[in-house]
Amino acid sequence: xxxxxxxxxxxxxxxxxxxxxxxxxxxxxxxxxxxxxxxxxxxxxxxxxxxxxxxxxxxxxxxxxxxxxxxxxxxxxxxxxxxxxxxxxxxxxxxxxxxxxxxxxxxxxxxxxxxxxxxxxxxxxxxxxxxxxxxxxxxxxxxxxxxxxxxxxxxxxxxxxxxxxxxxxxxxxxxxxxxxxxxxxxxxxxxxxxxxxxxxxxxxxxxxxxxxxxxxxxxxxxxxxxxxxxxxxxxxxxxxxxxxxxxxxxxxxxxxxxxxxxxxxxxxxxxxxxxxxxxxxxxxxxxxxxxxxxxxxxxxxxxxxxxxxxxxxxxxxxxxxxxxxxxxxxxxxxxxxxxxxxxxxxxxxxx
Numbered sequence: 515x516x517x518x519x520x521x522x523x524x525x526x527x528x529x530x531x532x533x534x535x536x537x538x539x540x541x542x543x544x545x546x547x548x549x550x551x552x553x554x555x556x557x558x559x560x561x562x563x564x565x566x567x568x569x570x571x572x573x574x575x576x577x578x579x580x581x582x583x584x585x586x587x588x589x590x591x592x593x594x595x596x597x598x599x600x601x602x603x604x605x606x607x608x609x610x611x612x613x614x615x616x617x618x619x620x621x622x623x624x625x626x627x628x629x630x631x632x633x634x635x636x637x638x639x640x641x642x643x644x645x646x647x648x649x650x651x652x653x654x655x656x657x658x659x660x661x662x663x664x665x666x667x668x669x670x671x672x673x674x675x676x677x678x679x680x681x682x683x684x685x686x687x688x689x690x691x692x693x694x695x696x697x698x699x700x701x702x703x704x705x706x707x708x709x710x711x712x713x714x715x716x717x718x719x720x721x722x723x724x725x726x727x728x729x730x731x732x733x734x735x736x737x738x739x740x741x742x743x744x745x746x747x748x749x750x751x752x753x754x755x756x757x758x759x760x761x762x763x764x765x766x767x768x769x770x771x772x773x774x775x776x777x778x779x780x781x782x783x784x785x786x787x788x789x790x791x792x793x794x795x796x797x798x799x800x801x802x803x804x805x806x807x808x809x810x811x812x813x814x815x816x817x818x819x820x821x822x823x824x825x826x827x828x829x830x831x832x833x834x835x836x837x838x839x840x841x842x843x844x845x846x847x848x849x850x851x852x853x854x855x856x857x858x859x860x861x862x863x864x865x
Contacts, residue, residue, distance in 0.1 A: 518814050520667050520694065522753075523553035524807040526785035526799055528760040529565030531768045532579075534586040537563040538594045541611070542601040548806060549605035554630070554667050556609055556806075557696045559759040559785075560674050561623060563588050563613040566700035568761060568777040569769040570646040579769060580650060587616035590624075590637060603632025608665050610672050610696040610755075615639065620652045625672050625698065627663040635663030641683055644676045656843045658683070662690035668813060671752075672696035678742045685837055688750050689826045693813055695752045697743040701761040701782030740784055747788040751819040753795075753811045754788040760802060787811075790819040 525544055530536035541563065548556040560566060564586040569576055588594055602609045608630050615624035623640035638661050639654035640647075662671035671692040677683055678697055687695075743756040760783045766772050781801035787809040789795050799805045823829050 518812060520555065520811045520813060521553050522694065522755060522787070522809050522811060523548035523551065523556040524755045524757050524785045524787060524796075524809070525556065525558050525562075526758060526760065526783040526807060527804045528762045528765065529562055531565040531765045532582045532586050534564055534588065534594060537565070537586070538588075538597055541598055544806065545598075545601050545605055545607055545609060549607045551806070551808060553607060553806075553808065555665075555670060555694065555755075556607055557672075557755040557757045558609070558611050558698070559757045560612045560698040560700045561614050562611065562698075562759065565765060566759060567614075567647075567650060567769070568701060568765065568771050570649055571777060572771050574646070574649055576770070583614065583650065584616060584619070584621060587614040587621055589616050590626075590634075595626075599628055599632040599634070602628045602630065606630045608667075608670065610670065610698070610757075612672075612674060612698040614651075621650055622654065623647065623651050623674055625661075625674060625696075627665075627670060627672065629663070629665055635665065636660045638672075640674045641677060641680065656841045659686055659839055659841050661687050662692050668693035670694045670696065672698060673746075674698045675700060675739075676742075678746050682837060684746065684749065685825070686839055689837070691826070692750060692752045693816055694755065694811065695746065695750060696755045696757060697739075697746060699739045699743075699756065699758045699784075701759055701777060702739045702784060740786055740788075743786075744788050744792055744794070747790060748792040749825065751790040751816055751823060753790060753809075753816070756784070756786045756788060758782060758784045760804060762802065790816045 527544065530540050545556055564583065567583055569579055598609065598611065609628040611628065612625045615622045623643060624637065626637045627635040629635050638657050641654050641658040643651040661673060662669055669692050671687055671690060672695065673687060675698065740756055743754050747754040761777055762780050766778065766780065771777050783799060783801045783803060785799065785807050787795045787807065795809055796807050799807065
């Protein structure tokens with residue numbers, strides 16, 4: 515593989531819903547498969563382990579599912595995380611993994627970048643869970659700004675879902691000079707014609723499709739968030755790995771959403787790769803089909819595109835506008851160092 519070409523793998527798969535052990539096993543299977551196909555990087559969708567909690571958009575509270583979800587969420591320093599890290603190392607594949615992170619009794623939407631050596635290059639949490647996600651996930655602190663890693667083949671970063679419409683967060687990520695960006699999404703759903711958010715649906719789909727009208731109608735069930743990812747590619751001049759997960763019959767049954775819109779129908783897969791000028795580089799895969807989408811990324815195309823636009827370089831005006839960030843992780847309990855207190859007797863004994 516040329517030093518200027520990076521081979522990547524973008525997953526479009528169904529999670530092992532609410533099953534931590536099975537989710538880790540499936541993750542390692544996909545990593546090994548990507549390695550056999552000479553991928554240097556594999557990307558997973560938002561909350562891949564233990565699957566995106568689809569029921570939160572149908573009902574505000576489900577105590578039983580909340581407990582099961584927490585029990586099957588992934589801890590950062592756990593044996594399960596070490597198993598994934600070891601798999602990445604053994605296969606010499608970098609892994610962009612999004613998961614529900616459990617710390618004590620709080621859950622976070624988290625992402626890690628695991629290098630080909632199995633080491634975690636960055637760990638971040640979603641800055642602000644979106645809308646109904648706040649019923650089970652907590653806010654991040656300064657760790658949300660740790661979003662880009664310098665790997666052996668490229669600088670790779672990631673954000674989760676609607677973070678791609680956070681202008682200041684995006685600009686900070688751009689400032690870290692990505693080459694490849696992983697846009698991790700859950701299971702997008704069809705627009706219902708009402709007041710629901712349009713950007714999470716397929717109606718913003720770009721261009722024509724080589725498939726039949728029947729397939730296109732079904733594909734629209736899953737792919738709306740691509741517009742946001744494609745916009746990010748144009749704004750950042752990076753290759754964007756748009757990664758989504760499939761909601762199948764088993765997930766619908768386990769999360770009890772068959773009669774509770776919006777996620778009632780199998781589908782959701784809309785994974786794709788976009789170039790730094792916004793063009794789509796891969797063909798669509800049917801929304802219910804599990805697959806790994808491969809792409810060979812010519813990094814020189816980034817340089818060619820940045821000659822036109824570089825919003826954190828020659829196309830910026832820091833004398834007029836700049837961004838101030840706080841990368842410090844705020845803790846609930848902070849101990850302050852104080853001067854030692856001397857007693858009267860101690861003072862009398864001083865020479």
